[in-house]
Amino acid sequence: MRQITGIFWGLTLLIFTSCGQDQVKTPENALTEFEEFKLKEKFIEDNRLNYPGIADPKLKPILTKKINLSANDFKKLADKGTATEKQYQDAIKKGLDRFAEIYLEIDTEDRERVCIYYEELMNIVRLESSDGHLNNFMYGFDPTTK
Template sequence: MELSRASKLLLSTLLLLITVGCTAMVASSPDALRDMIGRDHMAGGLGTTEPALKARLNSQIDAAAEALASKAVHGASDAELLEEMGTRIAAIDRDSLDTENAEKVASAFEAMLEPLGLYSSDGLLNTWMYGFDPA
């Protein structure tokens, strides 16, 4: 049985949509967020070499990731997820960190957005990092 050109095009389009949909489901999965837990979020490049500070920041970032994944599994809205993220990052004293460490913390929180299905922190990360949202 030979498929017409239109049938082949329709089938190709359907397969593409299914593939993109499956990829999007994986990308916005709380499991992808939980995969971040236990990593050294402060590793590489410039940043703290103080073991106690590094451990504390990694612990706070991991706790945030776990709390956000749990909320996502229980169907939290985008606003609820951002509120939790705001609470978690606000618990990290920005003024006590140098720029490199603060950037690493902000980057770790930014990396949590996609697995949560969020496209923006709505200025939350800029406000924590710089004291205002320049956007």
């Protein structure tokens, strides 16, 4: 009987420690980095990325607003301190869905720049995968899946 009780408690402990394994620990400076991210000018020429700047200047404030809304989404999750990878990935999808109404107006280089901005947000919280959402946005499918 004692052995069964020990096994029961061992399995219980294992279950509790495995739950929440996909939680993203919020880095100490993340909230500040989100604010800095929102303040920086976006869609300007960047020679490091071979990005010539936004193709259609009328879209700059629209795209900037949509990216900054995603930064707010990430910040809210980070502020909770208990967000999971899936919650961040869902926030990426939600943010990218905001571009649907103007997707065809966004030139390829600007779509790439949108993805790079999302990668910057992911780096702030050390999220390693968008779960294919960036590939779906950029290419219409995720080339990493079969």
